[in-house]
Amino acid sequence: MEHSHNHSSENASKNIGIAFFLNIFFAVFELIGGFYTNSIAIISDAAHDFGDSISLAVSWYLQKKSRQKGDKYYSYGYKRFSLLGAVVVSIILLISSIFIIQESIDRLVNPQDANAGGMLLFAIFGILANGIAVLRLKKGTTLNEKAVFLHLLEDVMGWIAVLIVSIVMMFVNLPILDPILSLAITIWVLSNVYKNLKSIIKVVLQEVPQNINLAELESRILNKKFVKSMHDVHLWSLDGEKNIMSLHIVVDNLTSKTQLFELKSDIKKIANDFGIQHLTIEIEDESDAENCQYVNGCD
Numbered sequence: 001m002e003h004s005h006n007h008s009s010e011n012a013s014k015n016i017g018i019a020f021f022l023n024i025f026f027a028v029f030e031l032i033g034g035f036y037t038n039s040i041a042i043i044s045d046a047a048h049d050f051g052d053s054i055s056l057a058v059s060w061y062l063q064k065k066s067r068q069k070g071d072k073y074y075s076y077g078y079k080r081f082s083l084l085g086a087v088v089v090s091i092i093l094l095i096s097s098i099f100i101i102q103e104s105i106d107r108l109v110n111p112q113d114a115n116a117g118g119m120l121l122f123a124i125f126g127i128l129a130n131g132i133a134v135l136r137l138k139k140g141t142t143l144n145e146k147a148v149f150l151h152l153l154e155d156v157m158g159w160i161a162v163l164i165v166s167i168v169m170m171f172v173n174l175p176i177l178d179p180i181l182s183l184a185i186t187i188w189v190l191s192n193v194y195k196n197l198k199s200i201i202k203v204v205l206q207e208v209p210q211n212i213n214l215a216e217l218e219s220r221i222l223n224k225k226f227v228k229s230m231h232d233v234h235l236w237s238l239d240g241e242k243n244i245m246s247l248h249i250v251v252d253n254l255t256s257k258t259q260l261f262e263l264k265s266d267i268k269k270i271a272n273d274f275g276i277q278h279l280t281i282e283i284e285d286e287s288d289a290e291n292c293q294y295v296n297g298c299d
Helices: 002-037 040-065 081-109 116-137 143-169 177-204 214-222 257-273 286-294
Strands: 227-237 243-251 276-284
Touching: 002 040, 002 116, 002 143, 040 081, 081 143, 081 177, 116 143, 143 177, 214 227, 214 257, 243 257, 257 276
Parallel strands: 243 276
Antiparallel strands: 227 243
């Protein structure tokens, strides 16, 4: 399981790296095209892409950093550094979105003609460039990858919208469609920024991972032979992928080291079935459990 997690982290680093190079190349191309076509929608997306490129570079570094094992400074390792990458993506998008909303509102008040043909051409390139990056990140499992994937998917959808609007504008003179489109794209971005930050905060606050049924897990452990009860159960995620659990097991009629070893092995297998990679088990008899209650827990 640990090998699988390391492989996932390595793939995440590679995928984000590829997304970065595709994004920075297209952002330059897009900015030039935005001024050439006089399209605030394209310029706004170029601003988002430059913000993406900066955040992708930081995310790439932090994702690689997160692969480092534990040391005297971070005993659990550097897994949570990948969360910082997702936070950087979200904050930069939030700041850039504020400026884009201001510019779009100004264009709504004072509409300007845009080059529909140029918008159509850049929309095609935008769908291709961002589409390749989205396909690379589609199967990503880290919160860092998911944050990048969602925004690049938003970019693809934004370019599809630009494509549609540019075709409409080739037949109907409605320059107001361009800033309306820009606002729609930005609102979409902000809605997903909220979702990403919400997921990150849940991990930081050590919420029980939503994909793990804690009641079912506890029930399976309590059904094991020798297990009388359990307490001080704690379950959280280190980075949205690596899940950690600690618990105290109260046993009855357990008389040998072999039985103890088998019980621990069985509990670890159950934890593994639920996607828990790191488990700490404290085995107690009834007198130990009573002492725990007396001191208000054994955390």
